[in-house]
Amino acid sequence: HRAAAYNELFPGHRFLGACFRPLGNDPDFLGRVWEQALCLETAVVAGMTVLCSVRVRNLDYHKKIYVRFSFDGWKSYEELEGSYVYGSYDGLTDKFSFTITAPSGDFPVGAKIEFAIRYEIPGNVF
Secondary structure: OHHHHHHHHOOOOOOOOOOOOOOOOOOOHHHHHHHHOEEEEEEEEEOOEEEEEEEEEOOOOOOEEEEEEEOOOOOOOEEEEOEEOOOOOOOOEEEEEEEEEOOOOOOOOOOOOEEEEEEEEOOEEO
């Protein structure tokens, strides 16, 4: 019912809304990174795109992060590699970023983007 009302008021207009709070501003954020080896730092919604940053514990020079995401409740998914944010090393952690864009046209009102982040170093996966 809510989706129908939105479509009547704003035909053809779509936008995303965040249903969670990134932890980057929490007082214990770096503690979480240290404990978990990675943590979502920021998530900024812009139109139909989500721009995110992930902070990882610097456990090895050779590291990668991947984000696996789904638009249909994990019936299918896509995966992409995050990009290192140059100059982000603070002595203990590094930052990576990634961008997810919702599909155009067939992304109904009320649909969700779900994602999970994987951090890999030689011999270990988080």
